[in-house]
Amino acid sequence: MSEHDRVIVITGSRKGIGRHLAETFARRGWHTYGCSRQPSDLDDEHYTHACLDVADEPAVTQLFRTVRARHGRLDALVNNAGIASMNLAMTTPVATLERVLRTNVVGTFLFSREAVKLMRRQRHGRIVNFSTIAVPLKLEGESAYVASKAAVEAMTSVLAKEYAAYGVTVNTIGPPPIDTDLVRGIPPQNLAERVLDRLAFPRFGELAEITHAVDFFLSERAGMMTGQTLYYGGV
Template sequence: MSKNILITGTSRGIGKALSEGFLEKHRVFGCSRSESDIKHNNYKHFYLDVCDEAKVVDMVRSIKREFGSIDVLINNAGVASMNHLLTTSLGSAKKLINLNFLSTFLFTREVGKVMSRQSHGKIVNFSSIAAPLNLPGEAIYAATKAAIENFTKTSAKELSKFNINVNAVGISPTMTNLIKAVPKNKINELLQKQIVQNFCEFDDIKNVVEFLIDNQSKMITGQVIYLGGV
């Protein structure tokens, strides 16, 4: 059954791959601070800053007004960073908190309003295996992902009465632009701590997301699934 899916951060990387993967069966609404080169009749792009409250509200209301419902929200937008705590600037910390956590909060709040009125919905947030592994150099980044995990579990309880499921996927290192600036030895160190010591592929992410947004996963909520295992 076709769904209306909103995915944040769709101009490249995981967000773009998920959008392209879902377009054959579903309608996808994407957004980012840059234009998208996805060309498909079932795709609509919104150019915005995912931390701009007014624009997020406008985007969600526009989708609801034109298409009637939002069945799935995938909070993908975010940024990765590895830096020693003592050399992390306040500006860098704020950027990580805003892009990784506050954008997830904003979209969950606004889309949650739509889903509560239609009495159904699936929300998938993206965390990272960096959260449980506590690797040196990832204090702020891992903290934002830990916040997302706690937010996922609590919002699942708050939204359950509206028939809304909220889950999170803890992604392991994936070959995207986000990790190009991370030293190779740090990536290898991370991989060695996983149970499955391989890079994550786009299909790995898509497969678990498809499971979480499927109607048959109605009993799965408030969970964090770590790809690769920790």
């Protein structure tokens, strides 16, 4: 199948990793659907943007109805949308925890659920979720964020078993800090002491490196790899 016939949905595509992936796949000719709470200025004939909250069930189902009506298929889903909360558990309001869980866990669940309904039609599909190296590092001050991403990793393992019957693989990428809006608010000294210095390769990751992993998980070469979490940096 030509790349110009392939369809991909990428969440959190207005900026950061999601923006880079949306630009990459649209440039390759994939029918690329992205979403975020705010409008995107990404201008490409192969890109369509939806303004929605990834935990808004009616909005999510409507997005997939649109994809089905236009293409009748879905080849790949990248659950990139995520928010973090950097605060000690003792001073974290429940409202903050609920907000993180809704975006990171409920959003991933809803998009994966709707994606497989389309993918099973062609008995083939790829789902790539996003976690973080904060999970294996058990970073202090990020209990809400780490809990949400640990849930994504566990969900990945279960969905991989449920979706295998439809020819759909489900894997997770755990990137290191990337120079995106999500990490720019962290003081450089704190970032080095708490994260980078704990890695075998103590540096920021690059967007191209993340793309390589996504490409692999979407490829036919990864057809028997499912339920896995790939961490960067040597945690």
